[in-house]
Amino acid sequence: MNIVLLEPEIPYNTGNIGRTCVLTNTNLHLIKPFGFSLDEKQIKRAGLDYWKDVKLYIHDSLEELIKANKNSNFYFATTKTKQKYSEVKYNKNDFIVFGPESRGIPEDILNKYKENNITIPMTPIGRSLNLSNSAAIILYEALRQIDFDFS
Numbered sequence: 320m321n322i323v324l325l326e327p328e329i330p331y332n333t334g335n336i337g338r339t340c341v342l343t344n345t346n347l348h349l350i351k352p353f354g355f356s357l358d359e360k361q362i363k364r365a366g367l368d369y370w371k372d373v374k375l376y377i378h379d380s381l382e383e384l385i386k387a388n389k390n391s392n393f394y395f396a397t398t399k400t401k402q403k404y405s406e407v408k409y410n411k412n413d414f415i416v417f418g419p420e421s422r423g424i425p426e427d428i429l430n431k432y433k434e435n436n437i438t439i440p441m442t443p444i445g446r447s448l449n450l451s452n453s454a455a456i457i458l459y460e461a462l463r464q465i466d467f468d469f470s
């Protein structure tokens with residue numbers, strides 16, 4: 320499985336997601352630019368001593384990553400769709416994309432891949448869930464569907 324963080328801004332979230340990725344043998348793809356340096360202590364603190372084991376891939380462009388992985392599905396986590404994350408069928412090599420903490424995934428990307436937009440249902444009293452919580456929820460649903468095949 321692959322998690323993609325588009326232009327992440329908060330090092331604690333990236334560190335936390337990195338830890339989840341290590342423990343599920345999931346690749347972590349980060350799309351530049353970041354709101355922090357990868358050397359920052361906060362990433363390592365949130366990822367604990369797991370951070371050094373993250374299968375980390377850095378990219379300049381999301382579109383290039385998509386082009387290079389034409390045979391995989393890309394899903395886009397957003398509050399702006401009605402399609403539940405639990406309604407789609409995940410495969411082992413799929414990519415799940417998450418947006419920056421302050422802005423979310425840009426509208427033009429969501430519109431381009433509309434049928435692959437997915438959401439975690441919430442009450443309407445808030446704007447969105449925390450990035451690392453969202454990543455954990457969707458990743459574990461995808462892993463559940465493939466019988467927790469961590470190979």
Ligand SMILES: C[S@@+](CC[C@H](N)C(=O)[O-])C[C@H]1O[C@@H](n2cnc3c(N)ncnc32)[C@H](O)[C@@H]1O
Binds near residue numbers: 398424441
């Ligand atoms: C803190 S949220 C972004 C908030 C941004 N202000 C917005 O409204 O899109 C960061 C990322 O977490 C994911 N996320 C947060 N809540 C979500 C939800 N209910 N369903 C799916 N993804 C969610 C999305 O990928 C989002 O881009």
